[in-house]
Amino acid sequence: MSDSPTLWCGSTLVVFDGPRRLIWRAAAADQWSLAGLWPSARQAAQVTDHLDSGGAVLVLVEQEQTTVPMYAEEAARVPEALAAEVVVDGELAEIRVPALDWLPEPLRERGRQFLRDTACFISKQPDLLLPHLLVEEPGRAPCNLRFARLRTPRPFNNDRLRSATEHLFASAEEALAVLEAAS
Template sequence: MITEQNPLTAPTPAAVLYGDTLVVFEGHRRLLWDRPGPGRWRPVGLWPGPAEAAALAARLASGHNVLVVLGRDRQSVPLLAEELAAAPAEVRWLAAAGPGTAEPYDVRIPFLDWLPPAERLRGLELLAQGAELVRSTPAALLPALLADTVGPTRSPVRFVLCTRAAGPGEEHIAGAAARLFGHP
């Protein structure tokens, strides 16, 4: 269930399995890329694709852990006209022309559209609460990650919000996943 995309330098996964926890990086990492030749990249879709969506639905239904990492990164990806022309329709319809020019085109990544509505709402709530905390707290006093709170019914989906633009490294995300799901 690991997919790759290109954030301008090297492919990075939209979803990574750490032990028994699937970690999903919401945002620009969900735009999937293919490399048809040296130095060339082409967008090929959004994570999750049909097979990944089915596996994700089965994972959620069976109660397996999913950690969603909400970043302060962009929820859109700029594309050149040639990249957009080579993209499938599902990517092209998400594009809007940049201000004042035909290029670059901004491909807006739909926020948490792959989650059931109740889970999506929890993610949106953490994003709103975290944005207020980031606005009202000096940067030096902010933790690297803010975690959601577990409600009265335990959900297999948890959320963390990166409070810093760069975000923590993936080794820290793996540690956070273990801790949030009760594996010290």
């Protein structure tokens, strides 16, 4: 039902933080149920061991907290360890997946700071001018850990193009206004 929360690219471990951390199991031929949340304590220790031994880890994160919709009947079968993350509203429900809660605190805070910094950057740029992947600058310790913010592709439309052109030519329009005012 979902892709793995991790991927090996050579010797680099890529972690997809967000909805891919939800582990689903087939309950019947056409029915899935939530079995847990990646990582287990053992899996988290393996990531930490990989980092401590000098292995590279790239964490792809979308936002500080992701919510995944589900039906209330699915939510009723959520493992007890995840029940506190479920909110039910009538026939529908959602489960919260907090970002980076599996990392040791100093690394978790570093990742959350990256999210805050990129949120500020994103808020100041027209959508069409933003890259699909924002990557943490190198140099933070440990240097074999990097955070990246994965942005889902946005459809191209006239409003996004208008915003981009206004941004690109804002200084030219200001200069033209100054020249016109001076003459």
